[in-house]
Amino acid sequence: MTSYGAIAKYLGTARSARMVGWAMNKSLAKDIPAHRVVNRIRLLSVKHHFDGSNLMKQLLENEGHEFEGDLLLNFNEVFWIPTDA
Numbered sequence: 500m501t502s503y504g505a506i507a508k509y510l511g512t513a514r515s516a517r518m519v520g521w522a523m524n525k526s527l528a529k530d531i532p533a534h535r536v537v538n539r540i541r542l543l544s545v546k547h548h549f550d551g552s553n554l555m556k557q558l559l560e561n562e563g564h565e566f567e568g569d570l571l572l573n574f575n576e577v578f579w580i581p582t583d584a
Contacts, residue, residue: 500535500564500577509581524548534558541571 503516512518516539523533524545534555538544543566549555556566565572 500537500559500571500574501579501581502539503536504539505578505580506536520545537571537574541574543569543571 503519504513506519507513507515510519520536523531523536526533533545534549543555543559545555549558556569559571560566564577
């Protein structure tokens with residue numbers, strides 16, 4: 500689980516989190532785990548890009564993540580910083 504900003508920072512464009520989201524949305528690769536990327540305040544801000552309004556949340560819940568509405572509760576526990584790879 501990571502954020503658009505963390506990916507942008509890793510790519511050297513720290514202020515381009517929105518562009519990361521656009522690139523992921525336009526990607527033709529179907530094996531990108533885009534459901535594991537949330538915004539900086541832990542919200543499922545792009546769930547409308549997934550088939551069905553709750554698919555993103557359902558995928559994450561199936562992986563054991565917990566929510567309060569669309570707010571991911573255990574983000575700090577599972578946050579991945581791309582530079583740690």
